[in-house]
Amino acid sequence: MIDKKEIAQILDEIGTILEIQGDNPFKCRAYHNAARVVSSLTKDLASLIESDELKTIKGIGDALSEKIKELYKTGRLKYYEDLKKSIPKGLFDILRIQGLGPKRVKILYDKLKISTIDQLKIAAEEHKLSGLDGFGEKIEDKILEGIKSLYKNIDRHLYPKALDSANRIKSTLIKCKKVHNCEIAGSLRRRKEIIGDIDILVGSKPSDAKSIMDIFIKHPDVEKVTAKGDTKSTVILKSGINCDLRVVTDKEYPYALVYFTGSKEHNVEMRSLAKKFGLSLNEYGFSTLNGSENKKDKKLKITSKNESDIYQKLGLQYIPPELRENTGEIEFASRNALPLLINEKDIRGTFHCHTTYSDGMNSIEEMANAAKELGWEYIGIADHSKAAAYANGLSENDVIKQINEIEKLNKRFNNFRIITGTEVDILPDGSLDWNAKILERFDYVIASIHSKFSMTESEATRRTIKALKNKYVTMLGHPTGRLLLERDGYPINMNQVIDAASEYGKIIEINSHPQRLDLDWRMCKYAKEKSVKICINPDAHNIDGLYDVQYGVGVARKGWLSKTDVINTLPLKSIEKYLKLK
DNA sequence: GCCGTTTTCGGCCCGACTGTTTTCAGTCG
Numbered sequence: 001m002i003d004k005k006e007i008a009q010i011l012d013e014i015g016t017i018l019e020i021q022g023d024n025p026f027k028c029r030a031y032h033n034a035a036r037v038v039s040s041l042t043k044d045l046a047s048l049i050e051s052d053e054l055k056t057i058k059g060i061g062d063a064l065s066e067k068i069k070e071l072y073k074t075g076r077l078k079y080y081e082d083l084k085k086s087i088p089k090g091l092f093d094i095l096r097i098q099g100l101g102p103k104r105v106k107i108l109y110d111k112l113k114i115s116t117i118d119q120l121k122i123a124a125e126e127h128k129l130s131g132l133d134g135f136g137e138k139i140e141d142k143i144l145e146g147i148k149s150l151y152k153n154i155d156r157h158l159y160p161k162a163l164d165s166a167n168r169i170k171s172t173l174i175k176c177k178k179v180h181n182c183e184i185a186g187s188l189r190r191r192k193e194i195i196g197d198i199d200i201l202v203g204s205k206p207s208d209a210k211s212i213m214d215i216f217i218k219h220p221d222v223e224k225v226t227a228k229g230d231t232k233s234t235v236i237l238k239s240g241i242n243c244d245l246r247v248v249t250d251k252e253y254p255y256a257l258v259y260f261t262g263s264k265e266h267n268v269e270m271r272s273l274a275k276k277f278g279l280s281l282n283e284y285g286f287s288t289l290n291g292s293e294n295k296k297d298k299k300l301k302i303t304s305k306n307e308s309d310i311y312q313k314l315g316l317q318y319i320p321p322e323l324r325e326n327t328g329e330i331e332f333a334s335r336n337a338l339p340l341l342i343n344e345k346d347i348r349g350t351f352h353c354h355t356t357y358s359d360g361m362n363s364i365e366e367m368a369n370a371a372k373e374l375g376w377e378y379i380g381i382a383d384h385s386k387a388a389a390y391a392n393g394l395s396e397n398d399v400i401k402q403i404n405e406i407e408k409l410n411k412r413f414n415n416f417r418i419i420t421g422t423e424v425d426i427l428p429d430g431s432l433d434w435n436a437k438i439l440e441r442f443d444y445v446i447a448s449i450h451s452k453f454s455m456t457e458s459e460a461t462r463r464t465i466k467a468l469k470n471k472y473v474t475m476l477g478h479p480t481g482r483l484l485l486e487r488d489g490y491p492i493n494m495n496q497v498i499d500a501a502s503e504y505g506k507i508i509e510i511n512s513h514p515q516r517l518d519l520d521w522r523m524c525k526y527a528k529e530k531s532v533k534i535c536i537n538p539d540a541h542n543i544d545g546l547y548d549v550q551y552g553v554g555v556a557r558k559g560w561l562s563k564t565d566v567i568n569t570l571p572l573k574s575i576e577k578y579l580k581l582k
Numbered sequence: 583g584c585c586g587t588t589t590t591c592g593g594c595c596c597g598a599c600t601g602t603t604t605t606c607a608g609t610c611g
Contacts, residue, residue: 024583025594026583026584026593026594027583028583029583029584029594030583030594031583033584034583034584058584058585059583059584059585060584061583061584061585062583062584063584064583064584098609098610099600099608099609099610100608100609101608101609101610102608102609103607103608103609104608104609133602134601134602134603134607134608135601135602136601136602136603137601138600138601138602139600139601139602142600142601186611197611199611227599227600228599229598229599229600231598232598232599234599244611246598259596259597259611260611262611264595264611267595267596267611268594268595268596270595271596272594272595274595275595276587280595280596281596282595282596282597283596283597284597
């Protein structure tokens with residue numbers, strides 16, 4: 001069965017083919033836009049088609065709705081297959097090269113019959129491109145550079161790595177007195193799991209822009225300067241990440257911050273909204289749309305001190321960066337109905353921590369002390385069960401020993417508690433790795449899959465749902481299968497799992513290794529819809545691992561979760577009902 | 583191809599930088 005992701009990919013490809021063919025740019029945009037809309041749907045596609053609701057979704061009209069139906073029902077689309085025949089497959093690879101868009105790709109193909117990256121590389125090396133319309137020596141060089149970068153996979157970086165690189169640049173910039181404001185913008189500020197490049201914004205006096213640019217391009221982390229202007233420069237960092245710096249005036253700063261935080265789609269929507277107010281919005285401010293030729297008239301005296309002011313002028317609640325993806329946030333903000341998102345400081349403890357009893361690096365006591373240092377009120381220890389041999393799973397005797405040790409430690413604490421849990425393996429048949437007699441002894445039970453990763457989606461889903469039915473299970477561990485960092489994990493039908501969690505009253509864990517793209521935050525959104533509680537767990541294997549809750553918090557914010565949706569923001573007393581505290 | 587609180591037709595976000603030009607097109611975000 002074809003899924004949303006595949007349909008979105010096909011719609012996106014159609015948009016790209018139409019671009020290369022030089023079709024109406026707005027038509028191309030309609031396809032790209034529809035691809036985004038489809039991939040971010042939280043509702044089930046089957047039910048949308050059955051109830052004929054597709055057309056009611058913004059961005060999908062008669063034509064696209066029919067095409068999506070055809071794709072869903074037959075797994076194919078004639079229009080797409082015909083289009084695909086008109087264009088060699090390799091052109092899509094070529095489009096991924098920096099500096100090459102649909103127009104130049106078309107020229108390369110029409111004039112030199114170039115349809116693969118290898119052909120392009122040879123042609124550029126032999127200087128065969130220079131003669132073409134709009135091509136010169138510099139573009140040849142740029143293309144060769146672009147091919148190199150592509151092979152280095154330069155445009156995909158994990159959030160923590162990109163954040164670290166960005167903070168290093170930011171900390172240098174803010175030391176400069178000429179820098180009045182400085183913020184990391186772009187997808188990093190929106191806490192995307194995968195980051196394309198780093199955007200940094202600075203507010204200063206216009207006359208200082210140049211010297212700030214110099215500080216930036218001379219930063220020790222900079223490997224290469226790819227573009228340098230008075231207000232914008234681009235570099236490649238030694239970490240392999242592209243980094244942009246924009247310098248604007250202090251007055252422009254709030255507008256620029258909204259603009260460069262994006263997303264692109266959010267900005268487009270904001271500008272459309274501004275038009276309804278008779279305003280034009282860009283990165284420098286508002287201007288009127290009355291078409292006056294007099295430039296003095298065009299300059300409006302609308303000043304905004306900060307981002308909130310800008311949103312307010314458009315009749316909107318402040319929208320936190322994590323929500324700025326044009327997936328309904330603007331409409332919610334217009335009704336003053338955005339959720340109050342969870343923050344890092346709201347976390348009062350976590351439940352998925354390993355110790356030296358299984359595959360952790362720190363003792364129970366060390367983990368507990370580290371949790372106390374973080375200001376938490378509790379920490380749940382959940383070591384592996386016996387089937388997890390690779391992770392040194394506990395024996396039944398170990399369990400008893402561990403429970404006794406925790407009891408002893410707890411006597412020494414005031415206002416802090418270690419809670420006794422387990423991370424029990426869900427076996428291939430969906431049963432649990434501990435028998436009822438053992439399970440009874442824990443305050444809570446996390447059930448997770450750690451084996452047979454080659455299973456199909458329906459198999460993994462069945463296995464998970466069966467485990468959720470078990471009365472001893474408190475929460476589902478790393479449901480998106482992200483545990484195995486170096487592997488892909490397993491496929492799962494998240495909506496069905498959430499439905500089951502809702503039916504059986506179970507909690508879903510999100511934890512936070514930023515590996516499975518947007519699966520987790522979409523899961524959060526659907527869980528919220530279904531009133532399924534979420535627990536943000538770090539799956540910590542040492543005391544440093546506890547900090548990983550911050551990524552979980554990021555995912556939860558992107559999934560629109562507020563404090564009431566996340567159980568580990570509650571004091572211990574209030575979550576007793578979710579556990580079986582003894 | 584989508585969309586509509588001036589619209590069922592005529593709009594569709596907008597500016598910086600680059601490299602190619604000699605006033606601008608392409609690309610990017």
